[in-house]
Amino acid sequence: MAPATTLTKPPEGATAPPGTPRNRKKRGGQALTGWAYAAPTALFVLIFFVAPILLVGQMSVSDWGLFAGNRGVNAPENFTDVLDDRLFWPAVWFTVKYTVVTTVILLGLALGLAMLVQEANRWTGFLRTSFLVPSALGLASASLLFYALYSPQSTPLEFLGIDSFLGTPNAALWSTVALIVWRFAGFYMLLLLVGLQGISGDVYEAARLDGANRWQTFRYVTIPLLKSSLALCAILCVTGSMLAFDQFYILTKGGPDNSTLTIVQLVYNFAFFGQNNLGKAAALSVLVLGALLVVNLIQFRGLREKES
């Protein structure tokens, strides 16, 4: 038996076993090529994702005025000031309420629309296009459009018999939800439609043979097989709603009486409207980032468990 340390010459043309100098050199070259390919993207990520997050992190612990610049460390005061702000908890509560309302309505409606246009007939093309068209409009433009529709100056929606679309907390919330549903329902419909069309007809055939009625087919076949698409829509919708800004900035500016103030608008107010305090705004941004991470992690975990 040859000792374990004995080196035997490999046959001509054979691949060098792991650990040999020739192999190390080759692997080094491969790694370098890999890094070269990845470098532009890595650099991009570093400049546009990692660096801003680090800067926000630094800002969040600094006494950083919009006009005055960085005046040194101010932690944990930035965070305690945010938590003590009279508008912080109302903004958190409103953002959560808005997120729940929007997500439930949007997903329900989008699923209904997707099922409505799932089967091809002479109206399908027209309906699919009609539902999707609002998604082509920018959110700010759509908000301005609705601002004009809701405006008592022009009262184009007077026939609905509503006195004020934005003048009371409830009216302002539901008017904004209506805008968002109009703007995004078609987009989520499209995502769910792709999911629906990915379900094989054989499964429905089998369900029919087993005697399942329409509701049972929907409940026990469609929904379970659509879970991935639904989860994707839910993640997008929750994330978008938690970061809501444009629509409220244009329609209500957080009013009336701060009743529609979202967390991101509060960030904006800290930074540019009155307080000019970038440190405090960054501290709230870090808290929002943390909350989003937690919510998304929970959603992803739920998705994985369901998939398994």
Added chain:
Amino acid sequence: MRTRITRGYRRAVASLAVLGLVAAMAACGSSDDEAGGSSGAITAEGTDDGAELTLWTRAPLELQAKALVDAYNKTHKNQVKLTIVPNDDYVAKVGAAAGSGDLPDLFAADIVYVPNWTKAGLFSDMTERIGKLPYADKINQGHVKAGTYEGKEYVLPFVLDLSVIFWNKKLYKEAGLDPEKGPTTLDEFKSQALAVQKLNKPDTYGTYFGGNCGGCNVFTWFPMVWASGEEVMDAEGTKALLDGPAAQKVYSTWRDLQTAGAVHPGSKDETGATWVAAFQEGKIGVMPYPATLLKTAAKTVDVGVTPIPGVSGGQSTFVGGDGIGISKDSKKADQAWNFLSWLTSEDAQVGVLAANDSSVARSDLADNQYSSKDPRVAMINKVAGEPASKTPYAVNFQQAYNAPGSPWVTLLRNQVYGDAGALAADNSAVTGVLGQ
């Protein structure tokens, strides 16, 4: 291997640190060398040597800013390059530029924000230059005071925007009111608005106000208090006095009008974006209005103009608009001063601003060839010089009053729509923000 990497890493970090230090020192050095950008003796006219100057202003002043810059560029070697910034983006843009040392040579600021911006050191000291102007004491003192910090003057008036009462003469005639006589007291304002309301014309209302807009009511309600001989804040701008008898009368007047259904329903949602539109469409009888919009409103409505009255008479206006100064980052202070010196001259004030129906910023030029043609314009110029006309001063003005959801917005909404008994607490909340 590890040692080599560590050593290389340390060397790289050390090199970067040295580079950073050198850059920082270079930046400090350059700002010291160029402080103020002055190249010699300070003169009243500054320098006109063909330099290119940059100027930023916000969109609402586009008309006046373009007219001024065009006139200056035609008659001077220096050339001003104007940048108009959307109103809502202006604070952020100035803030970002201030942080990176990239402010333009000249920039205008909403006059109520000027105390905060001078305190933050965004403008260069112009005390000596302003002192050399022969008409320095005739320049609107409200704007000059707003731009004065610790005894040094940083800002001159760019464009004045005054608040006055506008009424619709046609609706007044229909309502049996004297179409040539606007309100001279708060009670007259109320009774005239109610008279128009009683016409019961579809889509036509007695009055309008920005019910969800802090800035609109600072601009229009503060003069009602001043005309009554009271103040809205202490002289330091740190304590709110919004619960005095005159202020309470202002609130109760608007609450009564609201209760009587004489306020346009759009007022309750109004964030300021459309608060002048209904009057311009001929749907409103009487309301406080920005004087700069006289020309626009007069295109569609036969407009009467009078100063804002107090509880039992008096006249006042909010001397708003924008102030302008030389930025801390300008390397061409003498050339920038040449523009500002010209801006306050008769050529610019009368030849450009008055010719475009804007108010002049010098009391000695209030009566001029253009104002004499329209008594309304002459009246607007005159009220700017009234003792009760003011520009309020507070470092935290934006946060306390103009910001959406400010404590002032809460106060005014409570007084018109909600719990009027919350006045003392709401006034304390405004004081709390002013004193921060």
